[in-house]
Amino acid sequence: xxxxxAVLALMGAGPAHAYELWGTGPLxxxxxxxxxxxxxxxxxTGLENPGQRLKNGPFELIPGMPVHDYFEQVGRFNLQVxxxxxxxxxxxxxxxxxxxxxxLDGEEQASVxxxxxxxxxxxxxxxxxxxxxxxxQKWDTxxxxxxxxxxxxxxGLALNIVKNTDIDVDTSIRGAKGIFRLGDFxxxxxxxxxxxxxxxxxxxxxAISPNIDHMVSGMRAEWFGPVTLGAHAVVYKFARPTEIxxxxxxxxxxxxxxxxxxxxxxxxNGLAGLDIYGEYAHYDYRAEEMTDGKAQLPGWAAxxxxxxxxxxxxxxLEGKASKDTERITxxxxxxxxxxxxxxxxxxxxxxxxxxxAAVNSNDVMGARIRIDYAVIPGSLTPYVAATYLxxxxxxxxxxxxxxxxxxHPMTGIExxxxxxxxxxxxxxxxxxxxxxxxxxxxxTHMDATIHFPLFGExxxxxxxxxxxxxxxxxxxxxxxFAEMANALAWHRGxxxxxxxxxxxxxxxxxxxxxxxxxxxxxxxxxxxxxxKPSGNLTWKAxxxxxxxxxxCSGGQCRSLPGFEGARVSLSGVF
Amino acid sequence: MRTMxxxxxxxxxxxxxxxxxxxxxxxxxxxxxxxxxxxQEVSLSDYKGKVVLVNFWATWCGPCKLEMPHLDKMDRELxxxxxxxxxxxxxxxxxxxKVKPLIKRGGYGFTVLLDKDTAVVSKYNPAKxxxxxxxxxxxGGIHKVFQGYNPGDEVELxxxxxxxxxxxx
Numbered sequence: 001x002x003x004x005x006a007v008l009a010l011m012g013a014g015p016a017h018a019y020e021l022w023g024t025g026p027l028x029x030x031x032x033x034x035x036x037x038x039x040x041x042x043x044x045t046g047l048e049n050p051g052q053r054l055k056n057g058p059f060e061l062i063p064g065m066p067v068h069d070y071f072e073q074v075g076r077f078n079l080q081v082x083x084x085x086x087x088x089x090x091x092x093x094x095x096x097x098x099x100x101x102x103x104l105d106g107e108e109q110a111s112v113x114x115x116x117x118x119x120x121x122x123x124x125x126x127x128x129x130x131x132x133x134x135x136x137q138k139w140d141t142x143x144x145x146x147x148x149x150x151x152x153x154x155x156g157l158a159l160n161i162v163k164n165t166d167i168d169v170d171t172s173i174r175g176a177k178g179i180f181r182l183g184d185f186x187x188x189x190x191x192x193x194x195x196x197x198x199x200x201x202x203x204x205x206x207a208i209s210p211n212i213d214h215m216v217s218g219m220r221a222e223w224f225g226p227v228t229l230g231a232h233a234v235v236y237k238f239a240r241p242t243e244i245x246x247x248x249x250x251x252x253x254x255x256x257x258x259x260x261x262x263x264x265x266x267x268x269n270g271l272a273g274l275d276i277y278g279e280y281a282h283y284d285y286r287a288e289e290m291t292d293g294k295a296q297l298p299g300w301a302a303x304x305x306x307x308x309x310x311x312x313x314x315x316x317l318e319g320k321a322s323k324d325t326e327r328i329t330x331x332x333x334x335x336x337x338x339x340x341x342x343x344x345x346x347x348x349x350x351x352x353x354x355x356x357a358a359v360n361s362n363d364v365m366g367a368r369i370r371i372d373y374a375v376i377p378g379s380l381t382p383y384v385a386a387t388y389l390x391x392x393x394x395x396x397x398x399x400x401x402x403x404x405x406x407x408h409p410m411t412g413i414e415x416x417x418x419x420x421x422x423x424x425x426x427x428x429x430x431x432x433x434x435x436x437x438x439x440x441x442x443x444t445h446m447d448a449t450i451h452f453p454l455f456g457e458x459x460x461x462x463x464x465x466x467x468x469x470x471x472x473x474x475x476x477x478x479x480x481f482a483e484m485a486n487a488l489a490w491h492r493g494x495x496x497x498x499x500x501x502x503x504x505x506x507x508x509x510x511x512x513x514x515x516x517x518x519x520x521x522x523x524x525x526x527x528x529x530x531x532k533p534s535g536n537l538t539w540k541a542x543x544x545x546x547x548x549x550x551x552c553s554g555g556q557c558r559s560l561p562g563f564e565g566a567r568v569s570l571s572g573v574f
Numbered sequence: 575m576r577t578m579x580x581x582x583x584x585x586x587x588x589x590x591x592x593x594x595x596x597x598x599x600x601x602x603x604x605x606x607x608x609x610x611x612x613x614q615e616v617s618l619s620d621y622k623g624k625v626v627l628v629n630f631w632a633t634w635c636g637p638c639k640l641e642m643p644h645l646d647k648m649d650r651e652l653x654x655x656x657x658x659x660x661x662x663x664x665x666x667x668x669x670x671x672k673v674k675p676l677i678k679r680g681g682y683g684f685t686v687l688l689d690k691d692t693a694v695v696s697k698y699n700p701a702k703x704x705x706x707x708x709x710x711x712x713x714g715g716i717h718k719v720f721q722g723y724n725p726g727d728e729v730e731l732x733x734x735x736x737x738x739x740x741x742x743x
Contacts, residue, residue: 030602031601031602031715031716032601033601033716035699035700076700078700080604080697080700082601082602082603082604082697083602084602084605085605087604087697089696089697089700091700136697138605138606138607143607145693149693150691150692150693150696151691152666152667152690152691152692153667154667155667155668155670155671156666156667156668160666160667160668162666162667162690162691162692163692163695163696164666164692166634166704181607181615224609224613224614224615228613267613269611269612269613270612275674277671305671307671307674307675307678309675309678314675314678314679315675316671316672316675318671341668342668343668343669343671344668348634370675372675372679374679374680374681377679377680377681378642378643378646378680378681378682379643381679381680414639416640416643416725419725419726420725421640421725423636423639423640449636451640451724451725453725453726457726459724459725459726461724491724491726494724494726494727494730497724532721532722535707535718535719535720535721535730536718536719536720536721538721538722571703571721573699573719573721
């Protein structure tokens with residue numbers, strides 16, 4: 001039990017305070033901020049494979065524990081050193097598995113392989129690395145960052161490599177980035193090798209793979225006048241998985257490019273009461289993996305938006321069209337991130353496997369309009385929205401074998417007064433195939449958050465998320481199903497929250513199993529207690545299970561595995 | 575195979591060194607420059623001498639939207655005392671067109687900046703917990719941070735702001 005107690009003691013350790021840490025050197029009187037996120041998990045696997053732990057042996061943390069259940073401890077430590085216009089950042093990630101070993105036929109085995117053979121670690125069941133590091137200096141007209149940085153041009157059609165921790169995706173560009181501010185002109189230059197986050201903080205770490213070193217370089221010029229004008233170019237050279245681990249990243253600069261993208265945009269605010277944005281990008285693919293074997297393949301994408309504010313109304317119209325744009329994700333999709341893509345126009349909470357493919361399609365065009373009416377600004381705002389998309393791509397993950405028309409009307413309301421709050425969204429989406437034999441896919445959805453005070457400082461929060469799917473004829477999914485993910489939270493004063501989670505689905509293809517079989521098949525339940533002793537510190541303890549599923553944030557989607565077991569986590573800023 | 579005990583002891587030593595080196599004396603807020611939703615450049619240093627609340631949020635974040643009316647109220651009511659809210663949208667580029675309409679429908683008057691490439695939020699809030707508020711004193715030091723929002727949290731936040739305005743620091 002010693003390692004468990006050691007980890008828990010470590011998690012509870014508070015910061016020691018030291019002043020003038022850096023003496024009289026260049027960092028004298030610099031300030032330091034440490035962010036700590038750490039979690040200890042018990043994974044209940046339910047596997048009944050043969051094998052046994054050695055009784056009282058090194059692999060047994062709890063006597064009688066099932067052979068393939070195991071513990072996982074993950075941690076992330078972010079250190080930021082700041083002095084005037086200088087910032088230095090380091091991020092250390094670490095993971096360790098406990099009780100992960102057993103004996104079968106006299107041979108020691110691992111229930112879960114933590115990392116792939118190409119990954120270097122001095123320990124069999126633990127791994128740590130300096131995941132991110134950067135030095136950033138700001139002068140009057142120049143911002144310069146060396147190390148891990150992020151890049152996004154325009155609306156992300158050509159380059160959009162950003163941190164997206166909401167879905168546990170954090171790929172940076174390890175190199176250099178400079179922003180030169182010359183009056184009304186901004187010039188941004190960025191170059192480096194991609195550095196994908198390897199240790200997951202939210203999901204089980206299994207078979208961690210080595211980083212794949214893709215080269216990205218780009219430049220953008222922007223003029224901020226009565227109209228904002230921008231132009232940019234980005235080039236990519238992707239690593240091939242077969243090169244690992246011998247490839248030298250710097251070689252990417254000296255070899256033929258796989259893709260180049262050039263683009264331009266304009267933006268005007270307040271023109272006849274309208275905010276208008278437009279962008280175009282042209283893709284030139286050269287890698288045979290992207291061109292279906294041809295020497296070269298072009299692609300293009302366009303995106304535009306118009307916002308108007310007549311009276312108490314807010315109207316946002318977005319439109320897009322593309323041809324062969326998603327080929328730019330050919331090499332990085334298996335890694336779970338995207339270097340660039342067009343705005344989806346879709347409501348993210350209802351994006352499914354099919355939806356993700358359709359709205360981020362190679363060949364798609366359409367528009368979305370949303371009209372809000374601020375009955376009481378900041379307090380009561382109902383809205384209606386409608387999306388129309390024509391998806392002509394029938395390859396890859398697409399469920400459709402013929403072009404399809406997608407129509408998605410929605411409505412909702414946001415209301416809050418005193419400590420009452422309601423956020424409600426509901427809609428119905430139809431993906432109608434032009435080949436009538438294929439039929440249509442239909443989805444009806446509703447999600448809501450309702451918060452209301454009880455007495456004193458007590459409050460209740462109800463979160464609902466319900467979807468029903470009816471499928472047409474396709475190869476991936478034929479059986480209709482429904483699913484829901486709900487929560488009931490009891491806010492007890494400012495410091496305590498107790499949450500009851502409940503998931504359910506009758507999706508026959510779900511890749512997880514419910515823990516509440518006595519209620520019904522595929523019922524999942526969990527309890528969580530959150531303790532927030534101060535604004536900068538949150539403790540959480542979770543026990544139970546939740547289902548697998550797809551989750552989207554910031555235009556990126558990721559399939560997340562289900563979980564059953566227990567978790568204790570600490571998140572703090574010191 | 576090296577044992578877990580070895581691993582734990584090494585990790586403990588590393589973290590002990592890390593924790594032991596923390597200076598906590600009113601950390602300086604990292605300087606930044608970003609464009610606002612109308613294209614104007616705004617720097618944190620423009621607000622020197624004021625108490626500033628830097629609020630990180632995103633259009634998809636429900637609690638962030640619930641918190642905004644309270645931040646706007648504070649911004650309006652305490653402006654004369656030297657208080658400003660700088661609201662930083664951490665939406666990535668693809669959602670940037672949604673930011674200004676959301677601000678307009680709420681009628682909010684505070685400054686709204688776009689951190690489309692997540693460069694600033696990565697410095698202040700690497701875990702990207704949202705909403706995330708950083709209260710900065712008149713000398714540019716970080717006074718306190720607040721993670722997340724539940725209805726009612728604005729009471730403590732306002733008290734901290736008023737105390738800071740009253741203290742003169």
